Amino acid sequence: MKNKVDIKRTILSRFFGKMFRAGVIYILVLIVGLFWAKSMLERRTWQTWDTFYWQLHWIQDNQVVCVVLLFLAGILLLGIFYWIRLLNYFQKVMDAMEQIPAGESQIHLPKDLIEVEYYMNRIIGDIRRNEQLAREAEQRKNDLVVYLAHDLKTPLTSVIGYLTLLTEERQISPELQEKYLSISLEKAERLEELINEFFEITRFNLTHLELEKTSVSLKMMLEQIVYEFQPMLAEKQLTCELVVEPADMKFLCDSDKMQRVFDNLLRNAVFYSEEKSVIHIKATRQDEKIKIQVKNTGTEIPKEKLERIFEQFFRVDKARSSRGGGAGLGLAIAKEIVELHQGKIWAESQQGKTCFFIELYS
Structure with missing residues (x-):
């Protein structure tokens, strides 16, 4: 698709090309007409009483003046004609622009403005797609709020129930008291996670991420993150294998935000890994490019969902929300951070990996 500058050049060259051709044709017609008129004057003997005798005689005596006047008159008329035509083009484009917010599906312009028609229809298509994406994102966010609101109630009800038992039943054994307190603490921690999800949604929508870059050791960063995930890994009997080549690899980044990227990817891998499987993290350098892979074995992500996992509020498994899943922001935030570092992120899923x-x- 041509850009705006190319479109302008194409239309102007076509317009002035037509105007030039019309001028050339007019000049040729004028020359032929003059030769024809001259031959008519020469082939006949004109008398003073003949019609147009004096006019033709004056034209014959002032041929140069007549040619100049006819040439200027013709050019003036052509200029006025094409100027009006150009104004009509502008009017049609203005009318077409008014149709865009009115919801018109297609713009139709004269053949001479076909490039403008294509360009405006592409804009309409982009607007419609963006509107659809915005509606889908808003719907996903609304669904998520409903899910989280429901999930907030579940642990809160449990906490209130167990604390009520501890308050009203004074004869409960120490073992049961410890069990009820442990369950209450677990549910309260889950409640805190869900509340943090609400704050995450607000931060993601209302703030713009800015980078504070420093030189960091990639291996040390990844080792620290893997170490912090040991309790989660042990819960599913998972093993995490980390390979960084070269081991002293350093790169310039916002360390806090890149840690968040790797944290989100590893957390995602843990949630979707089969028990007793291995999560592989590999980082390599090729010239000025650093490539990082986080691979896990588990349920394969369908292709239609794989293409959307970096969208805001999108979750592969919606039922996961009540089992400790996130708000569907982790991968979207990871993508934004990576792209702010002038990098790219994508996913592949096949054969259970x-x-x-x-x-x-x-």
Whole structure:
């Protein structure tokens, strides 16, 4: 698709090309007409009483003046004609622009403005797609709020119930008291996670991420994150294998935000990994490019969902919300952070293995 400058050049060259051709044709017609008129005057003997005798005689005596006047008159008429035509083009474009917010599905313009028609229809298509994406994102967010509101009630009800038992039943054994307190603490922690999800939604929508770059050791960063995930890994009897080549690899980044990226990817891998499987994290350098892979074995992500996992509020498994799942923001935020670092992130899933890829420039 041509850009705006190319479209302008194409239309102007076509317009002035037609105007030039019309001028050339007019000049040729004028020359032929003059030769024809001259031959008519020469082939006949004109008398003073003949019609148009004096006019033709004056034209014959002032041929140069007549040619100049006819040429200027013709050029003036052509200029006025094409100027009006150009104004009509502008009017049609203005009318077409008014149709865009009115919800018109297609714009139709004269053949001479076909490039403008294509360009405006592309804009309409982009607007419609963006509106659809915005509606889908808003619907996903509304669904998520409903899910989280429901999930907030569940642990809160449990906490209130167990604390009520502890308050009203004074004869409960120490073992039961400890059990009820443990369950209440677990539910309260889950409640805190869900509340944090609400704050995450607000932060993601209302703030713009800015980078504070420093030189960091990629291996040390990944080792620290893997160490912090040991309790979650042990819960599903998972093993995490980390390979960084070269081991002293350093790169310029916002360390806090890149840690958040790797945290989100590893958390996602843990949730979707089969028990007793291995999560592979590999980082390599090729010239100025750093490639990072996070691979896990588990349920394969369908292709139609794989293409949307980086969208806001999208979750592969919606039922996961009540089992400790997130708001569907982790991967969307990870993508934004990676792209702010002038990198890219994508995922592949096949044969029971899912791998997230990150490319960064050191």
